[in-house]
Amino acid sequence: xxxxxxxxxxxxxxxxxxxxxxxxxxxxxxxxxxxxxxxxxxxxxxxxxxxxxxxxxxxxxxxxxxxxxxxxxxxxxxxxxxxxxxxxxxxxxxxxxxxxxxxxxxxxxxxxxxxxxxxxxxxxxxxxxxxxxxxxxxxxxxxxxxxxxxxxxxxxxxxxxxxxxxxxxxxxxxxxxxxxxxxxxxxxxxxxxxxxxxxxxxxxxxxxxxxxxxxxxxxxxxxxxxxxxxxxxxxxxxx
Amino acid sequence: xxxxxxxxxxxxxxxxxxxxxxxxxxxxxxxxxxxxxxxxxxxxxxxxxxxxxxxxxxxxxxxxxxxxxxxxxxxxxxxxxxxxxxxxxxxxxxxxxxxxxxxxxxxxxxxxxxxxxxxxxxxxxxxxxxxxxxxxxxxxxxxxxxxxxxxxxxxxxxxxxxxxxxxxxxxxxxxxxxxxxxxxxxxxxxxxxxxxxxxxxxxxxxxxxxxxxxxxxxxxxxxxxxxxxxxxxxxxxxxxxxxxxxxxxxxxxxxxxxxx
Numbered sequence: 001x002x003x004x005x006x007x008x009x010x011x012x013x014x015x016x017x018x019x020x021x022x023x024x025x026x027x028x029x030x031x032x033x034x035x036x037x038x039x040x041x042x043x044x045x046x047x048x049x050x051x052x053x054x055x056x057x058x059x060x061x062x063x064x065x066x067x068x069x070x071x072x073x074x075x076x077x078x079x080x081x082x083x084x085x086x087x088x089x090x091x092x093x094x095x096x097x098x099x100x101x102x103x104x105x106x107x108x109x110x111x112x113x114x115x116x117x118x119x120x121x122x123x124x125x126x127x128x129x130x131x132x133x134x135x136x137x138x139x140x141x142x143x144x145x146x147x148x149x150x151x152x153x154x155x156x157x158x159x160x161x162x163x164x165x166x167x168x169x170x171x172x173x174x175x176x177x178x179x180x181x182x183x184x185x186x187x188x189x190x191x192x193x194x195x196x197x198x199x200x201x202x203x204x205x206x207x208x209x210x211x212x213x214x215x216x217x218x219x220x221x222x223x224x225x226x227x228x229x230x231x232x233x234x235x236x237x238x239x
Numbered sequence: 240x241x242x243x244x245x246x247x248x249x250x251x252x253x254x255x256x257x258x259x260x261x262x263x264x265x266x267x268x269x270x271x272x273x274x275x276x277x278x279x280x281x282x283x284x285x286x287x288x289x290x291x292x293x294x295x296x297x298x299x300x301x302x303x304x305x306x307x308x309x310x311x312x313x314x315x316x317x318x319x320x321x322x323x324x325x326x327x328x329x330x331x332x333x334x335x336x337x338x339x340x341x342x343x344x345x346x347x348x349x350x351x352x353x354x355x356x357x358x359x360x361x362x363x364x365x366x367x368x369x370x371x372x373x374x375x376x377x378x379x380x381x382x383x384x385x386x387x388x389x390x391x392x393x394x395x396x397x398x399x400x401x402x403x404x405x406x407x408x409x410x411x412x413x414x415x416x417x418x419x420x421x422x423x424x425x426x427x428x429x430x431x432x433x434x435x436x437x438x439x440x441x442x443x444x445x446x447x448x449x450x451x452x453x454x455x456x457x458x459x460x461x462x463x464x465x466x467x468x469x470x471x472x473x474x475x476x477x478x479x480x481x482x483x484x485x486x487x488x489x490x491x492x493x494x495x496x497x498x499x
Binding site for chain 1 (some may be wrong): 335409
């Protein structure tokens, strides 16, 4: 197996919105450092902001853009070859799998190598609304709490999903856990272009909510470990 | 490696093709000569790297560095004091891949490490990292693959493989009850629970019995198909027979996923 196995295009996506610039907000092309502005929490926002910054700082221009919308890969590119240094964890979050302080040799294009933990492709995604009256575990949670409802009036959604192995590694990074997420049928390019709509009852679109966690899952075939079935819960405001 | 024009082509030999050298049925010698003469041998390939499964002990005492060079691109990584052979190899091939070529590692049943790439590369290892990976002779330069000289440190490759079920460290427990509300603020939070799983080893009776002794309550990196898939701590071991024969069994090891 290659150190960087390829993965399959997503049919749906998880886009965690939990990235915060103190986690890492810098990259350096040659000797010029770019900084991600505060308040960019999603990969789509980060790409747009970095593109603006690179265009501003480099002449001739360098850019940050989606490399493959189907795979969710990101590229940094320009007409003049430059070295790329990961000053912190920003590039790792974008899928470049670079260690802090690592410098790549000069090139005119750098493409991310792994599934970004901020854009996770799903091979299958079936949504169901959790009936909290019927699922006993919710009743137990309410009972343990002593009064009230642990989730207030929120709707709880269960997404039954299948991921391939590189996507599982991206989930393990942990940006989904307990964070605001978008579960979306749209690609990264569509989110950047703004041609997306939020889900409404009876329609289609992305669902924005708070991920409560992943439930127990299993490999479809544990001997080959290619596809992993699991489910996760998302709480949203009542639609 | 790209094919290059051979001596035959350079001196303008009339033996222009392989067929002109292979009258009759026996082509072995002629093929060998032709490859040398016309320089049309197969591209150099890394040795067959089995998609093996193994466990590697996560332990202390690691020192030194690994310097990986592909072409003019070099990266030196410092081995953490606590790690495993599998984790170090994972890091080497990822660092190498980022500098060119498709890289992979494997470990055979004797614990011998192979690191290979589709681009020629150089490896310089120091400290206990050198001895624990089994690369003792060196130098390791300008080749497409290197095979260790001695067995790697605390690595166990069951002869008939292993399968890890669970312990993926994705979910944290068994369902919705994992999301536990705060009793003081009413906010929801994820309850931290250990995620358990099982490693099942297949091998000879002799090696499985020896493995029972070895596993102890240690931390292991489980690697499947040439990459680390989970870090686990052993909780218990059970031998399970295959049918009636006492000489055939599998080893079932209860584990929990851990991060360190």
